[in-house]
Amino acid sequence: EAQVTQNPRYLITVTGKKLTVTCSQNMNHEYMSWYRQDPGLGLRQIYYSMNVEVTDKGDVPEGYKVSRKEKRNFPLILESPSPNQTSLYFCASGQAWPGELFFGEGSRLTVL
Amino acid sequence: AQTVTQSQPEMSVQEAETVTLSCTYDTSESDYYLFWYKQPPSRQMILVIRQEAYKQQNATENRFSVNFQKAAKSFSLKISDSQLGDAAMYFCAPNNDMRFGAGTRLTVKP
Numbered sequence: 001e002a003q004v005t006q007n008p009r010y011l012i013t014v015t016g017k018k019l020t021v022t023c024s025q026n027m028n029h030e031y032m033s034w035y036r037q038d039p040g041l042g043l044r045q046i047y048y049s050m051n052v053e054v055t056d057k058g059d060v061p062e063g064y065k066v067s068r069k070e071k072r073n074f075p076l077i078l079e080s081p082s083p084n085q086t087s088l089y090f091c092a093s094g095q096a097w098p099g100e101l102f103f104g105e106g107s108r109l110t111v112l
Numbered sequence: 113a114q115t116v117t118q119s120q121p122e123m124s125v126q127e128a129e130t131v132t133l134s135c136t137y138d139t140s141e142s143d144y145y146l147f148w149y150k151q152p153p154s155r156q157m158i159l160v161i162r163q164e165a166y167k168q169q170n171a172t173e174n175r176f177s178v179n180f181q182k183a184a185k186s187f188s189l190k191i192s193d194s195q196l197g198d199a200a201m202y203f204c205a206p207n208n209d210m211r212f213g214a215g216t217r218l219t220v221k222p
Contacts, residue, residue: 003185033210040121040214042116042118043203043212045211088155098144098145099209100159101149101157101159101210103156103157106155
């Protein structure tokens, strides 16, 4: 089944404790991106990657890191999480740019 | 930054009726794509409909259609014969940079 898989789906952590949200797609897509969703703000892009080893900042990259060492994986790293990073995070992938995005099921992150 | 505006935070429609969700945007590009995505309570985002800006004909997908006004930079979504399963958040992403609007929450009343 074609899908984008994110883990963990839910996480509660404390300020400053590094965490990684994994994202993997099995559709051989070139493009991948991360969004955060906050009430009233819609989806805001954090980082995106047009292909392997190429990543670029989106609108809200502060406090986040990403890497794209393999085509299928695009982890989101929070080196020192803070409460303002409490949000719902989505990973997405697409075959071509611009084009339809396929989304993961979302990861609900709470930073205390 | 280019902006996307969904001016209706919430909309309500009676089952079997028609509802239109609005979206306006700002872009300096002449050729681009426009998308509407649906996010049901399960949170999974799924594509509803896509429009290419160079096409004059409005896209349709079963009960979903768009009214694309390129000069006005407007891209509204019309849902006909609304069903209970249409209840969701709807996001427009009217540009190649995939910025999304803030969303419209659609409620369908039985």
